[in-house]
Amino acid sequence: MTGRPKRLPRAIREQQMLDAAIDVFAEHGYHAASMNAIAARAEISKPMLYLYYGSKDELFASCIRRESTRFLDALTGAADPSLSPREQLTHGIRAFLGFVHENRQSWHVMYRQAMYQKSFADLVTGSRERAIELTALILRSSSREPHSNEQFRLMASALIGAGEAVADRIADGSIDKEAAVDLLVNLGWRGLAGKKPQ
Numbered sequence: 001m002t003g004r005p006k007r008l009p010r011a012i013r014e015q016q017m018l019d020a021a022i023d024v025f026a027e028h029g030y031h032a033a034s035m036n037a038i039a040a041r042a043e044i045s046k047p048m049l050y051l052y053y054g055s056k057d058e059l060f061a062s063c064i065r066r067e068s069t070r071f072l073d074a075l076t077g078a079a080d081p082s083l084s085p086r087e088q089l090t091h092g093i094r095a096f097l098g099f100v101h102e103n104r105q106s107w108h109v110m111y112r113q114a115m116y117q118k119s120f121a122d123l124v125t126g127s128r129e130r131a132i133e134l135t136a137l138i139l140r141s142s143s144r145e146p147h148s149n150e151q152f153r154l155m156a157s158a159l160i161g162a163g164e165a166v167a168d169r170i171a172d173g174s175i176d177k178e179a180a181v182d183l184l185v186n187l188g189w190r191g192l193a194g195k196k197p198q
Contacts, residue, residue, distance in 0.1 A: 017042045017052055021063050026105035030060060030113050061123060064114050067106040068127035074099040075134050086189055088138050093163070093184045096131075100167040101177045108171060111164060132156045139188065159188050 008016075020042035024033045035056055039046040053059035078095030080088065100107045110127075114120040135156035136149070147155070163184055169175040 013044075014052060017044070017049060017059070018063055018066055021059050022067070022105050022109055025060065025063065025113060026108045030056075030117055035059075057119065060114070060117075061120060064110055064120055064123045067103070067110050068123065070103070070106070071099055071110070072127055072130050075131055079134070079138075085138075085141055086185070088141065089188050090181065090185050092135065092138055093188070094181050096163055097167060097170055097177050097180050097184070100170050104171040107167060112168070128160065132160050135159055155188075159184065162187060 017038070021033075021038045024038045024041055027033075028037070033056070035049055036046055038059070039049040042049065049059070053062060074095050075092060078091045080091060083091060110124055114124045132153060133156070136152040139155050139159075140147075140149075140152045166175065166180045166184060170177055170180055
């Protein structure tokens with residue numbers, strides 16, 4: 001007995017569309033990417049793409065929300081209170097840069113395209129603020145210095161800013177991930193948290 005191919009569940013179809021959109025946005029940029037190209041990459045019709053996502057703006061925002069959630073999940077999942085403070089910091093930085101290394105196109109879309117599109121920047125800023133909060137908690141737990149909560153947030157902001165700059169180099173393949181982890185751990189441990197070199 002033959003018949004039409006089984007239809008994919010909506011959730012799976014949505015993920016395929018978002019995967020295709022990330023690829024096309026990363027390759028062509030937000031403005032040059034077309035819904036035609038995204039539909040072709042997802043192997044669906046353009047009307048179906050519009051049925052799920054009513055506009056390119058809506059599709060791009062959905063990409064940012066999904067990738068931001070995945071990024072924060074990677075950072076949160078790296079938290080392990082059984083580790084020493086320095087190991088916690090190393091683990092968190094490795095999770096951050098590991099995400100970028102394994103999801104280079106997502107990084108380009110989230111942090112290098114969305115941040116420069118005024119209507120989408122707030123979506124990325126929210127996940128960046130959460131990353132700063134997580135980093136501040138790690139720095140606070142690892143420091144014996146009497147810093148205020150705001151000082152720890154400033155330290156975390158500086159470390160995240162440095163991390164983003166290093167992540168760009170990982171994403172374009174110009175720096176080794178483990179070398180980058182060592183660099184940021186030393187920055188965070190010795191400089192920002194007030195630790196002396198061991």
